[in-house]
Amino acid sequence: MLKDRFEAGEILADKLEKSAPFENPIVLALPRGGVPVAARIAKRIGAPLDVIIVRKLGAPFNEEFAIGALVEGDPERVVLNEEALYRLGVGKEYLDSVVAKEREELHRRQKMYRAKESALDNLTGKTVILVDDGIATGYTMKAALAAIREQNPAKIIVAVPVAPADTIEEIRRLADEVIVIETPEPFWAVGAHYQKFDQTSDDEVIELLKEAEAKE
Structure with a gap:
């Protein structure tokens, strides 16, 4: 401990x-x-x-479970957990929305830090x-x-x-x-x-x- x-x-x-x-x-x-x-x-x-700065992309109904991650950089990198996406049936609309939300938070932290x-x-x-x-x-x-x-x-x-x-x-x-x-x-x-x-x-x-x- x-x-x-x-x-x-x-x-x-x-x-x-x-x-x-x-x-x-x-x-x-x-x-x-x-x-x-x-x-x-x-x-x-x-x-x-x-x-x-890396932002976890949370699954539908369980944001703690990662279906991917967004990493700062030029360009930014989106890394996806393809197995989880398939198993959970995550669609493009949800994925685009969670990436946009986490990109906003990533940019906020870049400016602050x-x-x-x-x-x-x-x-x-x-x-x-x-x-x-x-x-x-x-x-x-x-x-x-x-x-x-x-x-x-x-x-x-x-x-x-x-x-x-x-x-x-x-x-x-x-x-x-x-x-x-x-x-x-x-x-x-x-x-x-x-x-x-x-x-x-x-x-x-x-x-x-x-x-x-x-x-x-």
Whole structure:
């Protein structure tokens, strides 16, 4: 059981430091919950911090179940879970509407979180450390990995506090290295493995990104 996201970041930083130094590292967080974890890691290894914004595309009548993901970039990428679309009978009209809704939220977060050019435009040859506060199905993480891989980084390391063992095995096939603290069985939900798992606010994200930028 982890105390909170900051403690999770410190434990992951301990594990990452065993592999240091890193070639031209950058820490990318999946907001919002991944940012407090990533902030501690970036501080400890002396790397810049940024976010990669991914919006889950929720299924009809169950928004928590991912039928795909929308990833920021130029162009933006829509990654679909074709098996789920077929099984649930999701039509084009619903898919177009959920993509439009999540694109609006993605653009809102881009404007709020970034006062400078996105680091996503310059990942070539870098060691990318991709961080979230935990993984459940892993769909947003997989979508982020696909977008990052297109930028030809030198290496991609996924660092997460908690995730199901089978999902971690899937992530290992997409990343160059995976660091995880706990793979509990049974796995109920990410928040069940934290003592404190309050929702991270936009203001907290902005403050943590500003603090990290001031230290660069």
